[in-house]
Amino acid sequence: MPSTVTQKLSKQERACGKKLTEALFCGANSRSFAAFPLRVVYLVQPLLQAENPEKAAAQMMVSVPKRKFKHAVDRNRVKRQLREAFRKNKHLLYDKLPEGQQLTMGFLWLDHVHHASAVVEAKVQNLLRRIGESL
Numbered sequence: 001m002p003s004t005v006t007q008k009l010s011k012q013e014r015a016c017g018k019k020l021t022e023a024l025f026c027g028a029n030s031r032s033f034a035a036f037p038l039r040v041v042y043l044v045q046p047l048l049q050a051e052n053p054e055k056a057a058a059q060m061m062v063s064v065p066k067r068k069f070k071h072a073v074d075r076n077r078v079k080r081q082l083r084e085a086f087r088k089n090k091h092l093l094y095d096k097l098p099e100g101q102q103l104t105m106g107f108l109w110l111d112h113v114h115h116a117s118a119v120v121e122a123k124v125q126n127l128l129r130r131i132g133e134s135l
Helices: 018-026 072-089 117-134
Strands: 031-035 038-046 058-063 101-109
Touching (some): 018 101, 072 101
Antiparallel strands (some): 031 038
């Protein structure tokens, strides 16, 4: 892995697709950590460059349930906070990610109230460090 990681959150770093989502949340190989108000579910797979050479080594997705926040404005605010916190701290993962492995993460919001961006960022840092240690 390169020692310098860009500060952008590119399209390739966003996880999408039904197969990937099912493997992440329903698969037997996925693991999870919680740091209230967040929970992260992650899956480590071999990186197949032959299938898609543009795929990033780490991908993330965010989920904020409608049951927790009824208004889309509130859900979107939380998702923005999570994406920004990941964007600023993804270097914690890229430094420890083994060569030839792909990490897919799903961040889930657990609380019914908003939290300050600094609190969200601290929790994301905590989770990323814990994932890095478990790799």
